[in-house]
Amino acid sequence: MTAQQWTLTLVVATFALYIGIAVWSRASTTKDFYVAGTGVSPLANGMATAADWMSAASFLGMAGLISFMGYDGSVYLMGWTGGYVLLALLLAPYLRKFGAFTVPDFVGDRYYSQTARIVAVVCAIFISFTYVAGQMRGVGIVFGRFLEVDVDIGVYIGMGVVFFYAVLGGMKGITYTQVAQYCVLIFAYMVPAIFLSIMVTGNPIPQLGLGGVDLESGMPLLERLNGLNTELGFAEYTSGTKSMLDVLFITTALMVGTAGLPHVIIRFYTVPRVRDARISVGWALVFIALLYTTAPAIAVFARTNLINSVSETPYSEVPEWFTTWEDTGLLGFEDLNGDGRIQFVGPDSPVANELSVDNDIIVLANPEIAELPNWVIGLVAAGGLAAALSTAAGLLLVVSSAVSHDLLKRSLMPEISERGELLAARVAAAAAVLFAGYLGTHPPGYVAQVVAFAFGLAASSFFPVIILGIFSKRTTREGAILGMVSGIALTGAYIVWFTLMHPELSNPENWWFGISPQGIGTVGMLLNFAVTMTVSRFTPEPPEHVRRLVDSIRIPKGVEEGAA
């Protein structure tokens, strides 16, 4: 079979699987719809969390980013995994004990304030929509490249599938499809990685191959790549070019942002007990780590392969994949010096660079560059779709529950019936899918920056307020509201200023203390902590029932919050 036939077969088969699971796991109550009836096993929840978390960006983009950034790419590896330690130790068990349905639920109840609840609803919806636009776009691109359908039609097909299982099954449907999607995406990621590792280093385990010896030159692989990089005028692969302070701030913002993202937090509401929530975070990180420790290996194999196959190669002799990818615009060559050869060089080189390579191509084109069998190409397409769809569904659920539960049930229409709320949840999910589809077909030109915005926002709004809500009884509603607002305002203003209004000024000379817009979430978080704690000191103590609530959250069993 050709690569395209394989792709079609695998995509149709996996989509049929997802829809089958959705029909089997329909939601019949709001508890099913919001938290899968709290009956998910910790292991299944760990897998679902991993799929929920790993988006099109992790699957398609990350290895490529690291490939071009070298050591600097570590900010993503540590930042997007280290947050799970914070989740396990500081958030998940307590939020599970609290036992609500959404993040605004916790904020509203703990801070005895409708204003706090509404601020949280707005943050949750904004964070989720910025994120989901990129996922839908990812779906469209995979369809466009592998099945040669129009990108917009790809987005519509993706919408149709998500619509089916998110609207019908709510959290219950999403959870079990995510388990299936995790299996698809990790298999699709590992197979080419293992092939590559054997080809480049002779070691079938990519994590070990990265620290192994390059078969072609007999040198340690990383040393060889450092040599190639320096020769071509790039920075040494294992040392970075970013300032250490910026690396610290970006890593912190990503870690804390991960722990504050509502679609990740709500996954830990779905397990039966507090101890399940703890171990479930552990499983989630095991499943995530499998991909995250493989990505840096792919990055190095792919970069070495790329340099070896294109550098100083005459354009007339390029391999077939080169021209295929040139057609998509993800790869570009301009013969500046007219010698007919490809100069792929870095900023320190005396000659001009003639090759532009999009990050996403590293994972997408890997099977072709490495001349892997056709079914592997189809598998990568199915895996990319699984990663994008699973994340999109989780995000859409946050939007839907924020509207039907936090806004209608808990704020505007408290007398709404169970059936009415479930219907509202489905309608909100449907509307969210349509809006996400609109964003996917009319993407704002700055999707990548907007995703950074989501992390900064989550880090500077939810994280400090939830942590203080659990660990400090003295934290008051006034403190929390002012803290959230000031954290978001600072982070938002800084990002909007440098990425949307004045992108031409966005360089280390103009940044505060050399902190990039990606790292500013850390400053916003510190400001939020400082404001919340200071204001709490000067405002009246939280009422008795709230202090009792905090007591009950801290202990898995034994304190009844309504006992007084």
Add this chain to the structure above:
Amino acid sequence: MADDTSARHAHYWRRNIRYVGLLLAVWFSVSFGFGILLVEPLNAINLPGTAYPLGFWFAQQGSIYVFVALIFVYVKLMNGLDAEFDVAEEDGT
């Protein structure tokens, strides 16, 4: 009685905080410490038996393995603590 229980719960909470503090100290050391602040000096040596510069290894592989281990250690410690203070939830709730 009530005071007894709340004293016991306060004790449980202090132990929990101590575990969290210790584990977060390790979390900080492997990522921010070895992976970022000390990366240059550590890169001068290789991870024994491999061709990994040590600082680079911590930043792109090692810290992630330690993160996973930390969560499982915490689970083990807390399950023990729950049992010791008799606050573990029953099965099937």
